[in-house]
Amino acid sequence: MKKLFERPDDRDAVEADCWKLLHHAVEANDCGWRLPVLATVDNGACRQRIVVLRSVDAATRTILAHTDIRSAKVSALKNGATASWLFYDASLKVQMQFVGHTQIHHHDRLSQQLWDQQPLSSLRGYLAPLPPGTRCETAEVNLPANVRDRVPDATELAAAKQNFAAISCVASSIEWLLLRPSGNLRLKVRYDADGSRTIDWLAP
Numbered sequence: 001m002k003k004l005f006e007r008p009d010d011r012d013a014v015e016a017d018c019w020k021l022l023h024h025a026v027e028a029n030d031c032g033w034r035l036p037v038l039a040t041v042d043n044g045a046c047r048q049r050i051v052v053l054r055s056v057d058a059a060t061r062t063i064l065a066h067t068d069i070r071s072a073k074v075s076a077l078k079n080g081a082t083a084s085w086l087f088y089d090a091s092l093k094v095q096m097q098f099v100g101h102t103q104i105h106h107h108d109r110l111s112q113q114l115w116d117q118q119p120l121s122s123l124r125g126y127l128a129p130l131p132p133g134t135r136c137e138t139a140e141v142n143l144p145a146n147v148r149d150r151v152p153d154a155t156e157l158a159a160a161k162q163n164f165a166a167i168s169c170v171a172s173s174i175e176w177l178l179l180r181p182s183g184n185l186r187l188k189v190r191y192d193a194d195g196s197r198t199i200d201w202l203a204p
Contacts, residue, residue: 032089042076070131126160
């Protein structure tokens with residue numbers, strides 16, 4: 001992949017490279033931006049968790065992650081709530097905060113498409129008998145006993161589909177920070193509903 005952020009003083013180039021790195025992270029397991037921290041607010045409490053970046057569409061400024069429909073983050077993100085995603089790549093020393101409005105996809109065309117695209121091994125977790133976050137008396141892997149040591153087949157996974165969902169998020173802003181010995185750089189891109197954008201340099 002072409003080296004990114006070679007023109008850190010060019011605002012347009014920095015924004016473009018942010019989207020390029022997001023695209024790269026979807027396919028590259030070793031890319032730091034593949035595993036962002038997703039933050040939500042539920043009943044006044046801030047919650048954070050690491051998720052896997054599954055899809056990026058720069059044209060619509062949308063990113064996407066999978067989730068269990070029973071998870072707490074789903075209830076926190078209903079009705080178009082705002083979410084904040086924090087990306088960091090240690091090799092590039094680049095951080096990005098991605099803020100936007102969310103939509104939950106469950107039993108719709110997009111969730112069906114995503115389900116069909118996933119390898120069976122990545123869908124096993126949706127067979128979990130207990131909703132994520134359920135209090136347990138002992139350590140619990142939350143998988144049916146008959147699939148704990150193997151990948152279930154498509155027939156066995158049919159029951160998991162009811163728990164599978166996706167979170168899509170359309171950016172209202174991204175905030176980039178480059179760490180470097182000669183001095184850090186920081187900028188913020190704000191996206192308006194009409195498709196326009198504003199880019200400002202910020203003090204690191």
